[in-house]
Amino acid sequence: MARNAFYAQSGGVTAVINATACGVIETARANRGRIGNVFAGRNGILGALNEELIDTEQETAEAIAGLRSTPGGAFGSCRYKLKSLEENAKEYRRLIDVFEAHDIGYFFYNGGGDSQDTAHKVSQLGERLGYPITCIGIPKTVDNDLPLTDTCPGFGSVAKYVATSVREAALDVASMCETSTKVFILEVMGRHAGWIAAAGGLARRHGDDAPHIIVFPEVPFDDHAFLGRTRDVVEQDGFCVIVVSEGARYADGRFLADAGTTDAFGHAQLGGVAPVLAQMVRDKLGFKFHWAVADYLQRAARHIASATDVEQAYAVGRHAVELALGGRNAVMATIVRTADQPYAWQLGEAPLDQVANVERTMPASYIGADGFSITDAARRYLEPLIAGEDPPAYSGGLPDYTVLRNAAVDKKLAPFEA
Amino acid sequence: MARNAFYAQSGGVTAVINATACGVIETARANRGRIGNVFAGRNGILGALNEELIDTEQETAEAIAGLRSTPGGAFGSCRYKLKSLEENAKEYRRLIDVFEAHDIGYFFYNGGGDSQDTAHKVSQLGERLGYPITCIGIPKTVDNDLPLTDTCPGFGSVAKYVATSVREAALDVASMCETSTKVFILEVMGRHAGWIAAAGGLARRHGDDAPHIIVFPEVPFDDHAFLGRTRDVVEQDGFCVIVVSEGARYADGRFLADAGTTDAFGHAQLGGVAPVLAQMVRDKLGFKFHWAVADYLQRAARHIASATDVEQAYAVGRHAVELALGGRNAVMATIVRTADQPYAWQLGEAPLDQVANVERTMPASYIGADGFSITDAARRYLEPLIAGEDPPAYSGGLPDYTVLRNAAVDKKLAPFEA
Numbered sequence: 001m002a003r004n005a006f007y008a009q010s011g012g013v014t015a016v017i018n019a020t021a022c023g024v025i026e027t028a029r030a031n032r033g034r035i036g037n038v039f040a041g042r043n044g045i046l047g048a049l050n051e052e053l054i055d056t057e058q059e060t061a062e063a064i065a066g067l068r069s070t071p072g073g074a075f076g077s078c079r080y081k082l083k084s085l086e087e088n089a090k091e092y093r094r095l096i097d098v099f100e101a102h103d104i105g106y107f108f109y110n111g112g113g114d115s116q117d118t119a120h121k122v123s124q125l126g127e128r129l130g131y132p133i134t135c136i137g138i139p140k141t142v143d144n145d146l147p148l149t150d151t152c153p154g155f156g157s158v159a160k161y162v163a164t165s166v167r168e169a170a171l172d173v174a175s176m177c178e179t180s181t182k183v184f185i186l187e188v189m190g191r192h193a194g195w196i197a198a199a200g201g202l203a204r205r206h207g208d209d210a211p212h213i214i215v216f217p218e219v220p221f222d223d224h225a226f227l228g229r230t231r232d233v234v235e236q237d238g239f240c241v242i243v244v245s246e247g248a249r250y251a252d253g254r255f256l257a258d259a260g261t262t263d264a265f266g267h268a269q270l271g272g273v274a275p276v277l278a279q280m281v282r283d284k285l286g287f288k289f290h291w292a293v294a295d296y297l298q299r300a301a302r303h304i305a306s307a308t309d310v311e312q313a314y315a316v317g318r319h320a321v322e323l324a325l326g327g328r329n330a331v332m333a334t335i336v337r338t339a340d341q342p343y344a345w346q347l348g349e350a351p352l353d354q355v356a357n358v359e360r361t362m363p364a365s366y367i368g369a370d371g372f373s374i375t376d377a378a379r380r381y382l383e384p385l386i387a388g389e390d391p392p393a394y395s396g397g398l399p400d401y402t403v404l405r406n407a408a409v410d411k412k413l414a415p416f417e418a
Numbered sequence: 419m420a421r422n423a424f425y426a427q428s429g430g431v432t433a434v435i436n437a438t439a440c441g442v443i444e445t446a447r448a449n450r451g452r453i454g455n456v457f458a459g460r461n462g463i464l465g466a467l468n469e470e471l472i473d474t475e476q477e478t479a480e481a482i483a484g485l486r487s488t489p490g491g492a493f494g495s496c497r498y499k500l501k502s503l504e505e506n507a508k509e510y511r512r513l514i515d516v517f518e519a520h521d522i523g524y525f526f527y528n529g530g531g532d533s534q535d536t537a538h539k540v541s542q543l544g545e546r547l548g549y550p551i552t553c554i555g556i557p558k559t560v561d562n563d564l565p566l567t568d569t570c571p572g573f574g575s576v577a578k579y580v581a582t583s584v585r586e587a588a589l590d591v592a593s594m595c596e597t598s599t600k601v602f603i604l605e606v607m608g609r610h611a612g613w614i615a616a617a618g619g620l621a622r623r624h625g626d627d628a629p630h631i632i633v634f635p636e637v638p639f640d641d642h643a644f645l646g647r648t649r650d651v652v653e654q655d656g657f658c659v660i661v662v663s664e665g666a667r668y669a670d671g672r673f674l675a676d677a678g679t680t681d682a683f684g685h686a687q688l689g690g691v692a693p694v695l696a697q698m699v700r701d702k703l704g705f706k707f708h709w710a711v712a713d714y715l716q717r718a719a720r721h722i723a724s725a726t727d728v729e730q731a732y733a734v735g736r737h738a739v740e741l742a743l744g745g746r747n748a749v750m751a752t753i754v755r756t757a758d759q760p761y762a763w764q765l766g767e768a769p770l771d772q773v774a775n776v777e778r779t780m781p782a783s784y785i786g787a788d789g790f791s792i793t794d795a796a797r798r799y800l801e802p803l804i805a806g807e808d809p810p811a812y813s814g815g816l817p818d819y820t821v822l823r824n825a826a827v828d829k830k831l832a833p834f835e836a
Contacts, residue, residue, distance in 0.1 A: 013589075043596040072590045080597055169714040175492075179497045272709075295708050295710035303722055304721055386814075389812055396801060399585065
């Protein structure tokens with residue numbers, strides 16, 4: 001009899017991680033006989049450790065199809081990193097107990113760098129502990145920082161959201177600048193790399209369109225250069241639109257968001273780099289400003305997801321199951337770009353031990369010589385990733401997102417004592 | 419020969435104010451012979467004072483049609499309030515000079531409360547100064563605070579954006595709450611009234627859906643009640659989604675956003691009520707949190723505009739021209755609701771002197787007894803306003819917004835010396 005599969009979502013969720021879940025489950029269902037039930041982990045790997053499994057068999061085909069256009073993580077996610085086998089063998093034995101109890105022979109783990117590390121460690125259950133399991137990583141992260149894949153599902157949709165928002169807000173500021181707001185600052189995610197900030201640059205169609213300034217974490221922040229450019233842009237165009245990465249930092253490594261502000265009680269003031277830049281613009285240049293912090297809105301915005309991203313998210317889920325059924329193990333499904341224009345891609349694989357804990361940085365060639373813009377090379381890379389629209393169904397004026405039953409699988413073991 | 423029209427946009431712009439411009443210009447073009455060229459004011463009434471007129475005749479039919487799905491103010495807006503005739507007769511004489519020089523016999527002013535006040539004052543050119551002009555106000559404001567109209571174009575689209583964003587971000591937080599973020603706070607516009615915050619309440623479909631807490635400017639903020647509710651919700655549901663109006667304030671009138679935070683140099687810290695609540699949640703409850711400030715993104719988000727709002731925005735523009743051609747004067751075009759369900763509405767009019775400087779507040783009956791939610795009455799009012807989708811055209815993955823030529827009309831007068 002075909003062995004069951006475990007699938008879980010890990011790390012920060014995205015607008016399209018459920019499209020990957022949809023790809024995994026639909027492909028498994030299409031291969032009944034070769035693969036059994038798909039049990040989803042409630043809150044990622046914690047679901048395996050705590051034997052909190054969700055029986056996806058109890059979901060209708062319609063509900064599973066609905067995952068394709070529902071943001072967030074339908075089974076719950078977690079930020080939890082397995083220790084090494086040497087450091088915490090108990091956790092690995094527990095995983096074997098749970099997997100054995102539920103006849104789990106396939107492990108699909110959907111996440112970013114830390115999650116691929118977990119997938120890699122779980123693959124050691126087979127290699128080092130003799131428990132027979134096929135282990136496949138599935139990429140996901142808005143940070144776009146996994147190696148050996150052209151892009152990470154989740155990123156394209158954030159990129160589209162950010163570029164669209166910049167284009168829209170810029171039209172607003174352009175209208176108001178004569179008598180009101182002259183500087184608008186949008187803070188976007190990307191603590192370690194400027195991929196998302198760079199995507200804001202796609203809003204520009206012509207030479208002097210917004211955004212006028214992009215503040216990358218890769219470029220040490222220079223107050224003087226930033227303020228000078230802001231002043232010049234306002235003098236020339238009447239207004240200035242700025243995209244800033246939450247990871248913007250000074251040459252000494254200090255984040256701008258930790259700029260030492262305190263509240264009335266002397267407590268450190270909580271983050272946000274946009275208000276820090278706004279304060280700087282007001283104090284040094286005197287311009288009226290507005291700022292926005294998109295935060296979770298950007299990575300949850302399924303309503304404006306990139307059709308390319310949705311398709312790729314689904315495809316890596318499907319491919320993960322195909323890889324497992326094809327006898328592959330300890331690999332991550334990948335996206336391979338074969339042409340920029342017209343854009344073409346196919347599916348591939350990469351060994352988990354080469355993916356885990358390797359962070360892909362943004363090429364220096366993607367940042368303009370001025371340090372505040374993106375290059376044509378960046379555009380060639382980014383543009384295909386935001387292409388196409390794939391709106392969700394609406395009812396009553398709002399996206400009609402799917403909520404699963406998430407029925408628990410009966411537990412067979414005593415609780416885990418960590 | 420038919421006299422020309424002046425049309426201008428005033429105050430904060432919206433996702434649909436250009437749909438109104440489209441309605442005005444297309445209707446004027448359909449009535450050539452009865453109405454001449456439409457000259458748009460560059461930056462609102464300033465365009466009239468400075469004789470900076472835009473010749474909309476030079477725009478193609480396609481470009482004008484494109485305004486229907488382009489956010490921001492295509493001709494520029496302004497925050498500028500005319501003084502009274504007694505205080506500054508010079509401005510009124512200047513308006514007459516400019517209108518006479520360009521044979522302007524129709525004045526269409528598109529804005530909120532202050533703008534309707536300006537429209538009302540301009541109507542005095544006829545009544546008190548003998549210059550023959552037909553003066554029609556056209557409603558616009560995301561604040562939804564104009565009297566004598568069921569709603570204000572611009573509001574429905576912000577409402578849809580906010581409700582959608584809350585529903586999406588809530589799915590994100592629900593996924594993460596087991597090991598990470600437990601409280602998410604979204605700050606929305608509405609300095610004086612909670613209309614936009616209330617719209618966030620539409621994200622809730624079932625009893626315990628997000629948003630769990632709405633902080634209205636109408637309800638004096640009570641730290642104890644807010645923190646208690648937040649703690650209870652997290653304990654019960656695992657996470658808490660909060661929508662807060664930028665106008666949230668204490669019983670003594672102090673805005674939460676002005677909570678006395680200072681930067682490293684002792685300067686007052688710039689606004690944002692969301693980070694203030696976040697700080698409170700961290701310090702008093704210890705929960706991990708995220709916060710977002712939508713700012714201009716919410717009112718510029720044409721990509722998720724309400725089809726009802728777009729239709730009404732266009733209709734009030736069309737109706738304004740029809741009112742003028744029908745001999746009406748010193749009135750504002752209005753939207754009249756004739757039924758909640760199924761929703762039905764028609765166009766109407768209200769005297770400018772009854773509209774100017776009157777602010778419509780949100781009925782107390784729209785706020786739940788707990789002070790943190792909306793009532794069924796609020797739902798009945800709000801739901802129709804977000805109904806329907808009317809996405810813009812996309813190209814290259816981004817909304818393809820229209821940019822006008824905005825050709826200047828030749829000046830005939832010496833510069834205005836205010």
